[in-house]
Amino acid sequence: MKETAQILREKGLKVTPQRIAVYTMLRNSMEHPNAEMIYKALEPTNPTMSLATVYKTLDYFKHLGLVQELNVGEPSSRYDAIVACHPHTVCSVCGKVQDLEMDELTELHKKLKQELDFEVEQEQLILYGTCARCRKKA
Amino acid sequence: MKETAQILREKGLKVTPQRIAVYTMLRNSMEHPNAEMIYKALEPTNPTMSLATVYKTLDYFKHLGLVQELNVGEPSSRYDAIVACHPHTVCSVCGKVQDLEMDELTELHKKLKQELDFEVEQEQLILYGTCARCRKKA
DNA sequence: CCCCTTTTGATAATAACTATTCTTACTTAA
């Protein structure tokens, strides 16, 4: 995996320990954390970092296309370091947000973009339901 | 169109002027309003209605499947009286939220649901971009 | 038409995020 500092530099961002910490954490995480979760996760290693910095950092990253923001119906936004368009599932039992591989869908979307009188820049497909694990438990 | 009061009764809700007002407004609106917009729209005809009532009413409606809540990346939720699953477009210039007719997509989704190890209850597809009107202006 | 339960309106409280302000840290230029 490409070095985090290198990526930040290429985006024209000043490289700071806080930014490295947030971006590295997001790249290594599968849980699509929100700002609070990122803050808590980094607290042990970066005890002086402020929650406001997490918010500002995520906002920079979002505008530079380093992360995407997800609205999954919770009060707080979640973040994903995989910026390519891909669908997500949200389990209404355990709350887990997961990535979904779905090339078919991506292909269809591309075709539809051309047919629509609407120029698509970004899209979000979210499936709400019950994940395999929670279904087995029930 | 079926009478609003009748629909509320069938859902087991007490029929109140406030609920009739909110649901009728939503059924006649194409703009996918948020709570504040509904409140403002109803102010002239229902001057004593409280914003809290709008929020509570929308919450009831949502749980009973009378409306669906949309998260389009704005701080406040929007609401749609068309509860059947359908995609939405969000124009990043004028902010307009519109319904999208897209049977192809709905069909594909049905097929995909069966292949997934995830039981889909609800889904949201949101396309962000620039609408036809705003594109012409530019 | 009355009583019981729900709903409403007013407003306080909360949660998530944003703005502000002061301090610290790079970075360039003499």
Added chain:
DNA sequence: TTAAGTAAGAATAGTTATTATCAAAAGGGG
């Protein structure tokens, strides 16, 4: 190498959307 200027961070105050609380009013079955 250092002084100056700009950018970033920490702490915290402020804002906004939403939820909770509670007394008063209103629906609706009997």
